[in-house]
Amino acid sequence: MTNTIAERILDFLKGFPPFDYLSYDELLHISTQIKVLYYEKGDHIFKQNEALHDYFYVVKDGAVGLYSDNTLIDECDEGDIFGLRAVIRKDLYLLNAIAEEESIIYGIPAKSIDDIIINNLQANQFILASFATNTRHPYSSENKGKLFANETILQPNASSFTEVQSASFSKNPITCQPIITIKEASVIMSQSNIGSIIITENNRPIGIITDKDLRHKIATGKHDISEHVTAIMSAPVITFPKHITVAEAQIAMLNHGISHLCITKDGTINSELVGILSEHDIIVIHGNNPSVLIKEIKRASSANQLQMIMQKAQLLMKNYIEQNIPVGFITNIISAINDAITKRCIQLSIDELQEELPTSFAWLAIGSQGRKEQLLLTDQDNALVYENVQNDAVVKSYFLRLSKAVNNKLNVVGFEFCPAEMMASNPKWCLSVSQWKAQFKNWITHPDEDKILLCNIFFDYDFVFGNHDLVDQMSDSIFEAIDNYEIFLNFMGRNALRNPPPLSFFRNFLVEDSGDHKDQFDIKARAIMPLVDAARLLILSHEIKDINSTMARYKKLGDLEPQNKDLYDSCINAFRILLRFRTQHGLKRNDSGRFIDIKNLNKNDRLKLKGCFKPVKDIQELVKIRFKLSQLL
Template sequence: MSNSIAENIANFLKEYPPFNYLSHDELIQVATSIGVVNLDKHKTLFQIDDKLHDSFYVVASGVINLSVIADAEETLLNKCYAGDVFGLRPFFAKNNYMMTAKAREDSIVYAIPINVFKPFVAQNSQVLDFLLESFATNTRNPFDKENRGKLITDNVYTENQTTEIQYFQSLAYNKTPIKIAVTTVIKDAAQLMTENLIDSAIVTDQNQPIGIVTDTDFRSKIANGRFPITNTVEKIMSSPVITVPENVSVAEAQLLLLKHNVSHLCVTADGSDKSDVKGIISEHDLIVAQANNPGVLIKEIKRALSPKELKQVREKLTDLIQASIAKNIPLPHIYNISGEIITAIVKRSVELAILDLGSPPARFAWLSIGSQGRKEQLLLTDQDSILVFEDVSVEKYRDVKDYFLKLAKRATAILEKVGYEFCPNGHMASNMLWCKSLTDWIKQYNSWMKTPGEKSNDISSIFFDYEIAFGEGKIEDAITDVIFNNSKNNVLFFDYLGNDTLRKNPPLNFFKKFNLEEDGEHKGKFDIKNRAIMPLVDGARLFAISLNLRGINNTYLRFKQLAMIDPKYSEIYLNCADAFLILSKFRTLEGLKNDTSGDFINIDELSKADREKLKNALGPMKELEELIKDKFRLTQFS
């Protein structure tokens, strides 16, 4: 390629990450090796199941559509414009493409050889970080908020593009690797590997790794006659070994293989070559791991034909949550992934009920409420839901409602078998009170909001946190419109809701000691749900409705958004957001440890540091309480 063409390509690339992290000379080196591909409109560059190319691609001009097959339909995943990078799968996997790349219009793309670009990935931490974050999050360019030069990967997790899963995705690997001494004869090592059907052996000294022998070494160093098989493995082993700790993530492992251009990683006790060998990770292990992610779980859910199969997926989700907590992944990311999978489980439960009963006689919406509606349910707690069906004629109403009650009873029974207990308060779609027509639901919300307190035993604030799991989105929108229309200048309703928020027993007593349960099954324990977490949940909901914050149900996200739309009190909202995450993590750890709802914590089992951390997280609650008293006239229901 002539210098002038290479110069032009280099000048183009430097405007977009990750190329803007390279020097001019490095860009010229890349540009000189680039292949220019002209694509006519609708021409395919690669498609699903094609063998991987030896290049990845940058759009020079035009538009490239990336699509996947979901439920037997081709779904457009993204559009790539000038500067966008795509087709990165050859960097990270050996199996075929999982996307189709097709020109939306006449386009030109640059093909950058993987072997040319690999050294820049290994040598430049910013390029490595770009690829790592982009690969793990599967999003547009994470460094470019204006979407210029977005990087599209070829790993499809779910239709909704779950985030950062591979940072904490579990990685199964061989925990009983073959270990041999440096004096082992090559022939004996080869025979041992053949007998055990394994492609590697770790050379150790006092159980610490000093080298590794793989099938590749036999092909490149023995088969061609470089060394006789009577030599010791010291002659052909690769040394030093690239080592990783036991909790290494899929993304981290993939990038280390890429960075060091190796096919295996040695797992050791502390991640260094100075500690005991614990296992071996191969490229094959990483390919298998890519099939064990939320996207696959979603597919398993869609194929499930029984509660037993759904329960198996839910158990995998618990493992995923536990692994993410162990790696200190931010809780909002875990909520996002968990929420999508749980919603899919609920949806499939409704679908199985429909398969059993036959087609619904009217359109409807199944709404998860409470913690499921807020996408905050990490532990196996009880289920909460309502069912809203479209208005029908008077003569059809009874039959239609009977159908939906039967449907709801079947669906909730399936969810109970999955592990979600029936709501002790009966807040489920299978309860005839919470399964009714849109008009009846509008009357219900009107009653709750216009005359609060008159039938206070019927109202629960969880009915104001909901997420559609199945059915007509327009029905959910109609409920939302009713709530926010009724909230305008509704002093009485916010008086009721504000007092209800402040009615919880305080978490700390006058002497700043934890208020513990005085009797019952949980005597001596701290009720972290009702004394600490729920006041924050209730407060976030109260301000969200009063400030017309639609479409955001998650408590953490509500507080973050409130800080933006009500900047005068942003510090309080942000403190509450942080406190909510800390308290939720305490509850989740408790629940995972004891296989419970995590609602009650034994304070005595916490370290001194954790007790102080927990106590400090309760501080913002007082600020929130004072803000509620200041913002709302809490008189009639005080």
Template sequence: MEIEHHEIANFLAAYPPFSDLPTDALARLAQQVEVSYYRAGTEILKYGEQITDLFVVRAGVVELYRRSGDLYNRISDGGIFGQRGLLMNRKVRFGALAQEDTLVYCIPVQLFDEYCDEYEAFADYFEADDNTRLKLTVSEHADSNDMTTAKVSTLLLREAVSVERNCTVQEAARVMSQEQVSSLLVYDPNKPVVEDPEEDDGQMVGLLSDKDFTQRVVADGLSFDTPVSEIMSTDLVLVDSNTYVFEAMMIMLRENVHHLPIVHKRRPIGVIALSDILRYESQSSLLFVLGIMEQQSVEDLAGYAQQLDNIFVRMVNEDANSHMIGSAMSVIGRTFKHRLLELAEEKFGPPPVSYCFIALGSMARDEQLIVTDQDNAMILSDDFQPTEHAEYFEQVAKFVCDGLANCGYKYCDGGIMASNSKWRMTFSQWQAQFELWIDMPNPEALLNSSIFFDLEGVWGNIKMAEQLSSVIAKKAKQSPRFLAAMAHNALRRTPPLGFFKGFVLEQDGEHNRGMNIKRRGTAPLSDLVRVHALAIGSRKQNTFERLDDIADANILPKGKVQDLKAAFEYIAMMRIGHQALQIEKGRKPDNKVSPEALSEFEQRNLKEAFQVLDRAQSFLKFRYQNKAITK
């Protein structure tokens, strides 16, 4: 074997299904492989064109696209593509684009067919890889409840595609290719129509899948004129639209089927495949976070971040509460920062002195949603020397903030970002700054306090962030004048209720004739809870967790903590639901809620939540401003 063939064989042997091939078979394959190089941005495969090779990525990144142009998958070293077209009708099913300079191995279709026939493990990989991966998903995520709360109807992205039973296999293959589906429902137009809607099955008599083509047409050498009625599956397993995703998955595994017709009152409304469940499960926030850490560049992260809207909407549709959603979105945001900082240190080298990159505001409180900007800063070691070290941290901060912007976290309008040299300070400088804000609570200090007092370490020497939080908690608790000023500042944003408790709407700007439910709802609630938390020396960041500490401290009248929790949850979920609905309608999400879009029930509850906020603000004014006067 020549040296280059030996190198090819060694590479392929590290990845399935080639790793299961005998040594001589792998050597023969390596000798017939052709090597192709594609520059970044070059189209490798175009949807619908003839395909004559199986492709293996040797080096680089390849993106696969659906017929619609939507991104289907992104693969790198060892990734395989082109197999769907080879197993179907020798037509490209997913377009392929070199996302960066890429080297691929091309395996001729004749050899691919031969190895599928000769080596069972090789064939099983391509015909049953979805089932294998699904079982792995079940074993690794059995404790996840995502799929136990979602219905299979949420997986249906289109109506079922169907053909008549007398349609030929060639015509059926053409329909599958044009519609980009892996299965067809088969109906009999001569079957009597059932009058009872509860028993109406839409004259459905069978299902045809891509697997039927390979096992019953290609393998048996049937004529392309064979009617689909001779190869279709007739022993159908039907699933009601109200079935949970998890139940559907278990049915697939138990019955060893790859496609399930979904029916509503017995009438078919669509078909789901194993790949739909796998794709759905890949959108869980846990797997999404793990995926962030696998991205190899800012460009990869930016592309990956495009899934974030779907992650958010999925959590909302699965009835997650505001704490769960806020925590998940905050973890995702911190993980983007984490990965960007790793990439920054790979690019600029290890830090000359220790530092801590901190998240501020809603991300630190675990209350971040889909509409957000950047609030971050850097704590530098007291060993920091500006002349020697400033350039390094400036480069890292700019890299991270620009990267976050590329991932959808827009730049902070107020410049509260680590890329602003004002917010890169040593630990001693930060400590002095917080003490100054507390001792001299002027308007600017109070504005900064409402942002910087919610902080959490993301990367580096996390202990510096923890120590700084401790300094803040101890100092603020002992400063009634500061607490009074913070209380006064927390009263600046009031709930949108008029004298007769009707809604007060914005009259101009982007929220005209609506209510900014963040500025007039969740934000003032967070502000007043923060004041109580600082007053008792709580180190918690999250609003719900701060309320738990406040309840333990017994500083509010009986029942008020539960009222505040309920009000915060309701307003937050109203905001979350509004943003999710906008995303589903293809609109840019915002915080404007129109009362006209709410039901009477929703309006009544929202008014009650705002009244809780109004009463809580009155108590805040009484407790801290009066206390400050008497001391």
């Protein structure tokens, strides 16, 4: 019998792994078993410690956030699977799943996962790999179809980061002899405040007891606490050598359905126990990783060392992008690293000059660096502000020398010199507070096209190093000047609309019609910048300072204008997708990722991009109306 609904669901699912590995019939069978669920923003799909549902979930429309307590761990959007770990482990939910926006979710019966695992090796490998890498899309699109098991991930190359780093395990595991009673073992566990104990014989692990065993085997009355530990221990234990990688450990835990691995001297059960690795240890490793880089940065003593660290950070970022880790998370990490590197460059330069600081100053990142939206290495954009002084010429000369040294170091690290000289070593952008104020006032009260462009770059400044108070003074002066000359916002608004919505009436892409990039789509000018410019304009009109990133700005705008929150949320979403898109393209082609060849996009990407344009159009409409631009245009 025909089942149009199931076929439509199939059409959707087959675009996403692991469903794309299944045959038409397998997938149709699953599709006919599905439940379609609707959630309002804020609704729980499942809660931490809730009993297992009979379903795991795929996001059809909308977005679902996975939270551990109140911390966002991951965000799932269209095609992403969640709630699978609990189903496979037949365990309680470890996370809260909350609809981040209005969402339609497909519930897929838990029993069909068995069909997938048993019947389809590739789908099975995908699922294991997605657990091992802690992401839902362990393969980059280029690698799609390759088998996980052909060791590319089990023996990964140097580019992946946490997954290949050796898992650090607990070195002094608590052990006991096989002859002691369950009660005695429990007392040891309780006193040592641990959830597991290893039973050893001649220092070799022969079994393990965990809290779960006590729950299932003792509390249920199946065994008595006076029996020997051997009565309830799980044996044999699963052992690994010391240099086990995080990926291997996670796969082993999943394959065996266990939460602890024993680390032995030679990796077999016949050698001495040296440690224990728990699921918890792995979570800790995943959380800590970028902080290792930051520590290295703080210790670096030369620009060349920083350059090496930067390369690692770029590999880390590439890996994150390939694994579809949320862009917000990646930008946070990369910004933190860029920030730390710049700080270190400044500190090293100050030390090098061997002069006393003539007065306090602040180093500013501007443009996309200021907005913390830079993922790929690009030109450096920065500026410097120092306190008002009597002997301005002397002080300025010091800060110009300092800036020159910092700019040189950043160049070594990989941030190339800005061809437009938007750098602190340029005397135009190395000014005292009052000079900056005068400059801003001039831009605001006598705006022309060039000055608006400068505003767009300089108003996105972010404090990096030095005296924060100076930056506050600058911000205040901007708002003061705007207050006295409100028409400036209209000019800025007009500028924000200079690029028309990227869709023509025929729902086709507007592509560049001349120049080197003929027939290519300028994702930066036509999609990203309109969102960035609108966010800046709107946040300035609310006189909010210190929020520089476009996503954070829209979030704040949503709080300030609840009636427009949906639109602002959709802008955040679109921005996130566009930024990922651009970064992916840039990585693939080793350029800025700005121009996209529409013809070479697959359908899914094209739809994804198109979906981003409606918010662009809507936000431009809002700007047009709010700043009464129809008559100005």
